Every structure is written in C-alpha cells, then in structure tokens.
Amino acid sequence: MNQVLIEKQLYDAFQSESVATPEKLADLIAEILGCPITIEDANHQLISYSKHNGNIDEARMSTIVQRQVPDHVVNGLWKSGVMKQLFERDEPVIIPPIHNIGLGNRVAISIWEDNEILGFIWAHTDERDFHEKELQLFKVAADLVKKYFAINKSTSRENEKEFRDFFWQLLLGDIKEEPVILQRAKQLSLSLNGDLSIVVIDFGKEVTGVDEKHAHYLVDRMEQVEIVGRMFDQNQFILLVRLNENANKKTVLHENLQIFLYKINNRLQTDRIVGGSGLIYQTPLDLHYSYQQAKKVVRLKRQFKEELENVFTYEKLGIFQYLDVVYNNKIKENYKNPIIERLKQYDKKNNTELLHSLWIFLESNCNVFDAAKKIHVHPNTLNYRLKRIKEIGDIDLNDPNQKTTVYLDLIIDKLYK
Template sequence: MKHSTRQHHPYKDMLDSPEGMADQIAYNLGCPVTIEDANHHIVSYSKHESNVDDARTATIMRRKVPEHVVNGLWKHGIMSQLFESGEPIIVDSIDSIGLGNRLAVSVRNNKEILGFIWAQTDKVTVTTDHLSTIREAAQMVAQHLQRQQAKKQKSEENEKEFFWQLLTGAATNSEDIHKQAKRFGLHLYGQLCVAVFEFTEDTSQSVERHAYYLSETLQQTKIISRIFDDRQLILLVRTDNLEDANKMSQAFIREFTQKMKERLGFEDLKGAFGLVYDNPQSIKDSYKQALKVLELKEQFPVKLAEVDNYQDLGIYQFINELASLQKRENYKNDSLMRLKAYDEQNRSSLLETLKVFLEMNSNVHKAASHMHIHTNTLNYRLKRIREIGHIDFKDTNQKTMLYLDLLIQESEREDL
C-alpha cells in the first residue's frame, strides 16, 4: 500500500478536480475508487484499472449506480449503515448484484449525506491504514461537494420558483418557458405529468432528504424537478413514450410508497399523478388533477384505495361538481326518494341492493355473491325495486342517472 505518498500528493490540491481526487485516493489505497453524490450519480472514478466487477462497470457506463445494485445494498443493510454513521465499513461481496468486496464510507457535512466513496478491495487486505486513509479522503471530498452544493443551492432556489410558476400556471409563454428550462437544464419535452405524495404528518429534514434520495434512485421515470410543500412532495416526471407513460408513472408511485414504508415506516403515504401531456403549459393541469386524486382518495378511502391515476377515477372525477350542481338546482331523484321511504318504513335495504346491482354492471350472479344472498332473493328485491321506484332496468339512461345519484348521495354522507 502506498500510504506514505499522501504528503507528496495532498488531497487539498485536488479539491477543484474530482477526477484527480479519485485517482489520488485510489493511488493511496491501492485499489479502484468511485466517488458518488448523495443520489448515487458518479462524481468521479479512478482510471486505468483492470479486473473491475460488474457493479462498477455498469455504474461507470451509466454514470449512475444501477437501481438493482442500490436495492441490493439496501436489502443487505449496507446503505442503512452508511446513512447512520460516518465511519468506514467493510462490505463483503454480493454476487447477486455483481458487487465484489468493498471498503465504503459516507461523505457528510455533520449529519447531512453529501455522497459516498467506494473502493473495490478484491485484491487488497483492508488494514487500519486503509480505514484511516478513506476516512481522511471523505473529509476532503466533503469540502469539494460542499463547494459544489453551495453553487447548486442558489440555482435550485431559482429553479423552484420556476417550477411553482409552471404548477400554478403563472408561466404561459412557450418561448419564455423553454428559455427558462434551458437555463436550469430542465428537459421539458416528451411526456410530462405531475406526481404528488402526501404524508400524514409533518416531515423532518431527514425525511425530506430521504424522499429526495429515493425519488432520484428509482429509475422507472425521470424526475425533472421536485419540491416539498408542507406535507406534500411534488414531482415533475418525464417519460419518452406515451404508451408507457401511465404504466411507468403508476409503477413509480407504488414502488416509492412501498420503499418509504420499508425504509422509514410510512404506512399511510398516499401518491397520485395527473394526466400525461406533451407540453409544459399543461403541467398546471396535471398538478390540479393529482391533487384531486388525493382529495377523492381521502373522501372515498375504500372505493379509490387502489387508484393512483386521474384517468382511472372515472365518474369520480366529476362527482363533487355534480353534487354541487344538484344542490344549486334543488334536484331530487324521485325513484330513489321512493325507495328510501320504503326502506325506512319497512327496515329493508332496497337502495343498497340497487347500488350493488348497478356497480356489478347489472350482473345478478355477481351482485348476489357480493351481498352473500341467493339469486332468487336478489331477483325478488329487484322486482320490488322496479315496482316501487318505477325503474326500467333496460333503460341505460335511467340506470346511469340512478348510479350517479347514488354515488352523489354517498359522497354527501362521506362529507358529514
């Protein structure tokens, strides 16, 4: 090990050259080194090496650690150790993700994670000198990343202002939007939508950092911009293929909520996304739609438990607007009023039976099974519903109106 050469090649001379830092750390440790930022993007890596493992090769080729490698490191408890402590750790090889033996350390400013240093140690025996060397290297890399972070923070504040302009519709001119996007390096092309995650409690800086970290390391979609607003994490998401956009966005929502549950114990985190658009002027619409999905999931927790996408709300998209319109016009559905009066007088459940029957697309067998009654019992109830409510089940228009009115009645009960 060439530990004694540090005096001749001090790290402080390399602060403005991340490539130089990686080479110098590799020289002192006697093995290949990679420096990553907090989101596993490569800052630099040492050159001219042979016999590197698959995980390192894939990371260098992509300029970012592959998602399956990050997931594997979490599953084996490696990332948890690096997040909890600034001390170096020895990592045994993990064949399932193509990772050889490693010496790793988190780069931090007090408790804030700035990045990581990974040294591939397949051909060296780690000693206390190695631990001391990588610990010292982490301090110097922290200085470099803090300088870069200070420059980045000012730019990010301006970028957040621009993102809010897009979310609120304050930015409308296409030429100005693209000029601003170019200034901040934002790629506002392809298929764009807004995803919103809602936490049930106030978020700490630690939770916000972890949420940002996770949004960057999940690779189904590209996160263009992000911001925390009270208990909501708002993300601008881009995909290149319209056909895959909804599927990928839904997969992202579900994996993000699952991993936040696994890693930080968030049981009730809700996520939603609006429609996908191919122009940045419509970002405001996607944002409103994502918020509406969250609002309706809160209003109808059972019916909409599995709905993440505005498109999948169906008629629920308009349920509150229809309810408001009916109130303004003092509208009542005579058929439902008659059935309600009959139920109250006879302690029956014709209204509930009608609702289930319509929800099951007028399928007698499915409706009977759902209600745990015999089909003959259901048929008798349907006969009474037709007679009392003056309902024609062959009239699609009437059935549609009945179903909408039943949903509106349910929404009014939920609001009580």
C-alpha cells in the same frame, strides 16, 4: 500526528490540482487507504474508480463494466439494511460480504449536502481491515469528494433560488406566454418540451431530512421519466416530470408512482405517504392544471383510502373526479334522490335489503349472476328484488340515464356518510 499528516497530504494533493479529475481523486484515496475505491453518485452511477491491484469481486467488476451498480446489487444492499444505514447517517458503514450478490467486504460512506445525498464512496476492504484510524481517514476522504461534487454542482446551486421562483410560476400558471416560459427555462438549462406532468407526493406530516433523502433517491430511480424539476413545499414533494419519447403514456406514471410509494412507505415504515399525478400536457402553459389535478388526486386518495388505493393518476380517478362537485350541488339544492329515499323507507319498514341489492347490482356492472353471488342469494331472488326496486323506486334500470343517476347518488350516499 500521523493522521493529521495524512490529512494534510490529502488536502494538499487535492488542492494542488486546480480541477482534479474524479479518477485522480479515487486513485489518491485508494493509495492513502490502501484498498480499491469506487465513487458513485446518488443514483448509483459510477463517477470514478481507482486502479485496482489484485483480484476484485463480482459486484465491483459488473459495476465498472456497466458504469453503474447493477440493480440486483442495489436491491441486495437495501434488503440487507446497508443502504438504510447509509441514508440515515454520514458515518462509515462496515459491510460484511453478501455472497448472493457477489459482494465482498466493504466499507462505505454517504456524501451529503444539506439533506440531499450527493453520492457514495465504497472501499473494497477485502485485503485489509479498517480500524479507527482508517475510518477517520475515510471521513476526511468523504469531505474531499463532497467538495468535488460541490464544485460540479455549483452552477446549479447558484440557480436554486431562481429555479424555485420559476417553478412556482409554472405551477400557478402565472406566465401566459409560451415563448417567455421557454426563454426562462433556457436560462435555467431546463428543457420543457415533450410530454410534461406534475407529480405531488404528500407525506401527511412535516417532511424530515430523512424523508427528503429517500424521496430524492427514489425519484431519481424512476424509469422512463425524467425529473425536470423538484421542490419540497410544506408536506409535499412536487415534481415536474417529462415522459420519455418511447414511454407508454397511459401507464408509465401509474407504474412509477405505484412503485415509488410502495418503496418509500416501506423504507420509512409508514403507510401515510400518498401521491398522484395530473394529466400529461404538451405545453408548459398548462402545467398549472396538472398541478391542481395532482393535488386533487392526493386529496381524494386521503378521503377515499380504500376506493382509490390503486389510483395514482388523475386520469384514473374516474367518477371520483366529479364526486365532490356533485356532492356540493346536492347539498346546495337539498336534493335527496327520491328513488333511494323510497327504497330506504321500504327497507326499514319491511326489513329488506333492496337498496343494498341495487348497489351490488350496479357495482357488478349490472350482471345479475355476479351480483347474486356476492350477496349469497339465488340469481332469481336478485331478479325479483330488481323487479320490486323498479316498482317501488319508479325507476327504469334499462335507461342508462336513470341508472347512471342513481349510481352516482348511491356512491355519494355511501361515501359521504
């Protein structure tokens, strides 16, 4: 009965304020539970905190001062497994002190809507123990806070479907006039100026709720980029991002994606998730190109796992960008590079390794010494082999045209076998 009473009290208190401020909400929860309360959003930004009475730990102090949870505290929470629990269920989690990040006793709960985490409530339980009753109350509190989030998100929620349609139009290039795009963006309170790019994260399987939560959470923590739009589509998480003015265009996407993919694979205990970004364009008109490019990066990363392990942007695909069209052309024209064929034939007949030597040589930027080291032969041996290759293959390795051609054909020969 006591519990029901308190619950009613909470509800009444909450509903009595037509627009409850988050601070009042924190104070109210703190009062009922009898301990300091902190409310954060999904991105660990401080929403509000209760008046504190008595001494507080270092983690709380710095969170309040910075208006967000310090990075090292977040990292510590991940490492200790606490965040993982919060991400995977909506029950209160009892957290023992973690001294090296200055964190005292806590009980925390995550707040959900559909599969998206809206935020967290942290109770600072240094001064009192939480038993079943308090934990029940804490869940009720989470429900209240969820309503607060829901109200504040309501406007964007209403637009959700409309936004999705617009996003697809951008991704498919359906709208051809920039003013039309910008007007619709304005209606949806989106800003589409600056450096834009599409990022595609591919889960390689159907995306579960847990996957979505982690993905949402991690993209929100990307640095130097702003997530303008996001959407799940089958196995893929599609992002429309804007680069910050002062970000280094050449590297920011690469770095963020690298970190993102490392973390999400780590947290979901897999290695299946890959991702890539398209080129950066200055107009939303071109975003459909970026989308296609990002998808191509993902596709190629699956196809050439090792080779493209460290490639995350379309720009860095290099020759792989053209590999499949060239390959298809070869198939269509039934073309086999006669040089390679001659060398293969010779190798087979004479039990030599001319073709492999040539490949290592080309891959070593045509440096005989480096290449010789890699295949454990004397540089002069490799030089001799190159001389033979020139004779047998009828190729001039000093002609960049011929060299490039055989390099391309060799890559294809190796990769499409």
